[in-house]
Amino acid sequence: MTTTTTTTEREWIMENAAEHVVVMFDGETGEQSYLAIMDGEHVALGEIDKHFALGLAARLIELAIDLPDTRVKLPSATLPPEKRRTVRRLSVVDDHLRSLDD
Numbered sequence: 001m002t003t004t005t006t007t008t009e010r011e012w013i014m015e016n017a018a019e020h021v022v023v024m025f026d027g028e029t030g031e032q033s034y035l036a037i038m039d040g041e042h043v044a045l046g047e048i049d050k051h052f053a054l055g056l057a058a059r060l061i062e063l064a065i066d067l068p069d070t071r072v073k074l075p076s077a078t079l080p081p082e083k084r085r086t087v088r089r090l091s092v093v094d095d096h097l098r099s100l101d102d
Helices: 009-022 051-063 089-102
Strands: 023-024 031-041 042-048
Touching: 009 023, 009 031, 042 051
Parallel strands: none
Antiparallel strands: 023 031, 031 042
16 A cells, blocks of 8 residues: 655644644643543543553554545645745745855
8 A cells, every 4th residue: 555645744644643642641640641532622532541542543553544545635735726825935045055056
C-alpha cells in the first residue's frame, strides 16, 4: 500500500491526533495514569489503560488498512481561491541566497 501524503500533511495529522489523544495525570500523585480521547474540551473516551490503549491501536490499524487512500485537506486548501494568500519571500532573502552561490 502506498500513501500520497506529504511531510506537511503528516505533520498536520500528527498534531491533530495529539490534540485528540492525551495523557491524563493522577491528581494526587502527578503521575501518568491513563489516556483519554478528547472531543474538543470534553472527554469522549476516558480512563484508557495501557492494555486497552494497545487493543484500540491494533483495532484502529486493522480498520485503517481497509480505508481507501485519501489526501488530507489542510485548512488553507478548503478556502476558495480568492481568499487564499500568496506567500512570497523578501527580495533580500533572494539576494542572500544568490550570494551563497558566489
